[in-house]
Amino acid sequence: MAAKTPILILGATGYIGGSVLARLLQHPQAQDFDITALVRNKDKAQKLEAFGVRAVVGSYKDDHTLVEKLAEDAHVVFQIVDADDLPAMQALLQGLQNRHERTGDVPVLIHTSGSAIVIEGQDKGELVRERVWDDTDDAALAGISPAALHRNVDAAVFAADVAGYARTYQISPGTMYGAPAGALAAAGVQHTHSIQVPLLIRAALARGRAGMVGRGLPRWGNVHVDDAADLFVLLFDAVTARGADNVGHGTHGYYFAGNDEAAWRDIARAIGDALRALGRTRDAAPTPFSDAELAQYFFSYEIGQLWGTNSRFRASRAKALGWEPKHTTADLLASIRPEVEAIIRESKVAKRRSWLSRWWRM
Structure with missing residues (x-):
């Protein structure tokens, strides 16, 4: 009997993370997944356990030793909880490096960033900038200021891929909207509002x-929560089916999530x-x-x-992967x-x- 794939979800009770987890639980290969979620309270942990998820109570922000250990135990990590916490990301990456050095495995990290990374100044509501960023323009993305929102964490994720101990992918949604549907939302496990x-x-x-x-x-570009969650799972499926080295990763693995703008x-x-x-x-x-x-x-x-x-962009790389978002402005x-x-x-x-x-x- 083949071993199950150990998957860690950080942000499993969140607006996006809950929608991703719901899809993994309904995935055609769900029986082959061993899913662990880090959650902040015992009540939601118990509810997740009822769905067959191993729930560990702790804080991504504060429990760095725990985050490192959980990451070391996972082949795939979905980081869908905080785009700006560099110390927590460093703990996560240390766990992935530990895993690689201990087992030889090259784990996979799918990290959630945000399209705010392409904001180009304080426009104060007074102008529409002409530039529309494209996620296939690697040179332009590489030139984003180190001071841009989310950039310090993104840079650490890129560096892990360059170092070779992990294969990393980054999904950057624009304005998110919509009410998540499904069992996790109905059970009160998942947050149902964006920001x-x-x-x-x-x-x-x-x-x-x-x-x-x-x-x-x-x-700003925008995306429905269901379409965004579909992209996370599509990327996961592509990496699983083709192999991590055969899907754009690292600096070539930046995926905007947006289908329209408003x-x-x-x-x-x-x-x-x-x-x-x-x-x-x-x-x-x-x-x-x-x-x-x-x-x-x-x-x-x-x-x-x-x-x-x-925050204007095109999700060209995501759509080339096969992503077909259904919702518009x-x-x-x-x-x-x-x-x-x-x-x-x-x-x-x-x-x-x-x-x-x-x-x-x-």
């Missing part, structure tokens, strides 16, 4: 009107339309965020400015009202739980 659009929605609900940075002119003002207007339809605002037209609002709703003024930048805009409704419902539940907790302590 960029939900933060805009929460800011709009708090201020009583949709908002945008400046005039909202810049554009202007921030169009997303903001769709949020405004949803708020007006739900009786949360009188005017659907978005207005510019003030500096104070950017600091209040987006963690800091500097982070808030990211919603006023351009029309689906992104159509997803916004259900997302608004879900966030409102969750806010009501959270307030009710907070009230009950305070009442119980009286």
Whole structure:
């Protein structure tokens, strides 16, 4: 009986990671996988165990010794939890190097970066940059500034491939949207919200009107969570079927995930339309965020400015691999009202739980 392939998923309960795990559990070769997931709480660990996943409780951010050991025990690692934690990535890579030196195996790392890596300055919502990056343009990607978002972690991943102790691949999604479906979401294991659009929605609900940075002119590539998860598994299948050296890897293994692009003002207007339809605002037209609002709703003024930048790209390498995303910007805009409704419902539940907790302590 052949040994099962040991697979480690970091971010298995997350928005993307849960969707990838759900596909692996339904994979035609699922019986040949030995899947381990690192999770932060015992409740979700127990739920994952019910799906046949070995769940280890710990933190990618803080438990570096554990991350190193788990990586050493895996032939394939899906890193889908944090694109910017260099110390954690270094621990993961050390584990892969340990495995290679101990067994001779060349493990596979599929790392999640982000299309923010091609942001070219603080556009403050006022311009559309003409440049559209292509993931097959290796020379252009190699010239990205070391100071770019995610770049320090990406560079460490590239270096591991050059060193030869791992074969590395990087998937960089743009703006993600959509409600994950499937058993993990239904069981409450998986996060069901992305980041960029939900933060805009929460800011709009708090201020009583949709908002945008400046005039909202810049554009970002976007991808539905289901299409993104399909790309992760497609890449995994290609590496498994062809062999890791026969699929673009390292600096030739950068895969953008996006099928369309949208202007921030169009997303903001769709949020405004949803708020007006739900009786949360009188005017659907978005207005510019003030500096104070950017600091209040987006963690800091500097982070808030990211919603006023351009991240334009083509997923040529991904599509050459056989990726066929189904969703477009029309689906992104159509997803916004259900997302608004879900966030409102969750806010009501959270307030009710907070009230009950305070009442119980009286």
